[in-house]
Amino acid sequence: MKIAARAVMMALALILAPLLGGCDEAVQPVAAPAPPPAVSVVKAELQDLRASVSFSARVEALHKVDLRARIEGYLDKQNFAEGATVKTGDLLYVIEKAPYEAKVAAAEASVATARARFDRTEIELKRQTTLVIKEASAQTKLDDAKASRDEAKGNLDKLIAELDQAKLQLSYTEIRAPIDGRIGKSLLSVGSFVSPNSGTLATIVQQNPIGVTFPVGQRDILALREKMGADATAADRTVYVEFGKGKRYAEPGKVDFLDVAVNTGTDAVNVRAIFPNPQGMLVDGQLVTAVVEADKAEPMLVVPVNAVQIDQSGSFVLIVSAENKIEVRRVELVRQDGNNIAIGKGLSAGDLVVVEGVQKVRPGQTVEATLIKPEA
Template sequence: MARARASVMATGADRASNTTKSFPRPFILRKWRGATALIIALIWEIPFQKLDRARRTGRCEGQRTCNPVRLSSIFPKFSPFGPDRSESMPLARRQLVIASALTALLGLAGCDSPPEQVAQAPAAPPPAVSVVKVEVQDLRPSVSFTGRVTALDRVDLRARIDGFLEQRNFTEGQDVKSGDLLFVIEKAPYEARVASARGAVETAQARLDRTEIEYERQATLVKKDVAARSKLDDATAARDEARGDLNRLKAELQQAELQLSYTDIRAPISGRIGRSLISPGNFVSPSSGTLATIVSQDPIDVVFPISQREILKFREESGSAGKAEDLAVYLQFGKGDRYSHTGRINFMDVSVNAGTDTVEVRASFPNPERLLVDGQLVTAVVESDKPQPSLVVPQVAIQIDQTGPFVLVVNSENKIEVRRVEPGVSSGMLLVIKKGLQAGDLVVTEGVQKVRPGQAVQATVIMPEA
């Protein structure tokens, strides 16, 4: 029994090992037929395992179902166990033989067709990239600087006298006009001083009038040689002294009236007033600091530094040799939005900052919508006054390595080429190219990471963003 099992297993193993070789097709067909017959015999033998067990236990006496026709009795040569061994072989050994036969059958499956008849996998399509056609556009060369908004006029309101703050006649953040009453300091003490000074002036005026009369009397008597000359001198001195007192008291009255006027704090300029730093009811004085701040709004200035090297480079690229006042200045906010109004340069400092090697430039802008606020940080874009024809590409197409900037170009054979370029100034999302490209070249903007020089690609032309 062990020999039969070993023989069958060896036969299955030999068949499995031989499947790796290449045989002629008729031989493979014969092996398939033999394996098919072996499987049918094995499957036919499996249902009799229960019948064998029933005979051994004596449960089949008088039953017709206990005498089925075996395939081994009909086709002895197709039974792997023989006509007698299949009935006595245990079930575990039969299963082992079946497993060996299945292994041999799977091994033969690889020999169904020769290796040269296996279909080859289709080649991968070329990678897809997006390209932009290089165009010539009339651009105004520009250069950007970081600037800060500065109010043309700025005034800090302060108290010029001592006293309690009685009124605040404005809303914080509103626009005010020159001469508007903003704060009121208590007036009673200063009105009393004005009244006292005015009374003193009247008294001095009466005294002066009396001394004038006495002087005229003594002068008449002296002419008639009725009075002594000394009397006239005394009258003259008294008149002059009264006149001096009157002038002094008038000055004190003027000072009192001036201090009384300081109780009203008015707007010296037109603009927008900020937050009130001191509330009514507090005692204020010249040392109290700023009560509020007024800044002018329209027009408004933007100050930005520019180096001499940048000035020369901009003039060279733009071909502009005119005055700085002829250049247009635009403003951009944080998100790249452009200010709707155009500014003009109205001042360039006469000296260079030794610490930064820059010159301070100031441009004036209209501000009717109050979008520009004093101290705001903006980007100042200076543009040339004349447009220049230039080759432009999207800035995203520019790549940089150790050698310098370059772009990937799709040539006439739909293959990738590397072009070294010399970039110029930028204009929005576009970049001026001085050297390295020609009008009509297809520059890769999307899909740069999945291509290499010399590789064939599938290019799709898209429109560049302005």
């Protein structure tokens, strides 16, 4: 009986062992839920900014001169470094002088000969005049003397004009800068034969001041008046230039020219503003953005540039709601000002806008937000 009881007990143990093991697994502790993702936010704040309208613009030199040869000859000297700044009157090129100096010398000799002949005829005219008065000579001789003097005078004047022309041709052997500016690449090298048909030797572009030209269309004019008042025109506004990433050129400009007619192809009027350009940062032909600003500042909502996202539907920001959940807000962008961007519609003052951790969250997700101070 004892042996049988012991066998029963062993059998029960073998049967219950898997069940007891399963119970041990079932009571293991459940892992804790992951904490909400952390994001950094800033408050959308009101700042005093000037209303503005932006236009695509191009930098245009006020004066640009193509240097050309006026005479024929071999290019003897080049007295400038390509890309250098030149002043009015600087000697830039010299064309061989010898042939033109020889022409001047020959013309001077001809003038001297003609002047001597004229002097002789002048003396003879005076002598014949005296003799006629004294009735010691015939009137016909006086008439002949006067005709010879007049002929000599005409020949002298002709040769003097030829001398002036020869001197003018000689002066053309020196090509000087007609304006202050920056000179470009020399298209012909020393030793080349040049003539009026050789085309441009080099180009000088005035850099300071410099112009920025932009078209103002009818829709732009309406936007200008809507933002700045019914009497607003580009002509009485300060204009600023912005480069690729919203970086603003330090010097403001003033409008100095409005075209007299509307371009029928674009329905726009070309406007030009003049800018100081002492450092040469604005370059002829450069594409920039011209910004026309209002005279008075008005409060606008501002957020950091890196808070703004763009998708197929346009611009948006992520905000953290009062329940610490992510929401999407579609926004209307006004303009960039340094590291900040002004928002026209879509936000309210005090909204918590996500600036860091955007990639880690999705709309409706609960987050842990840390408020930071936005960059200036």
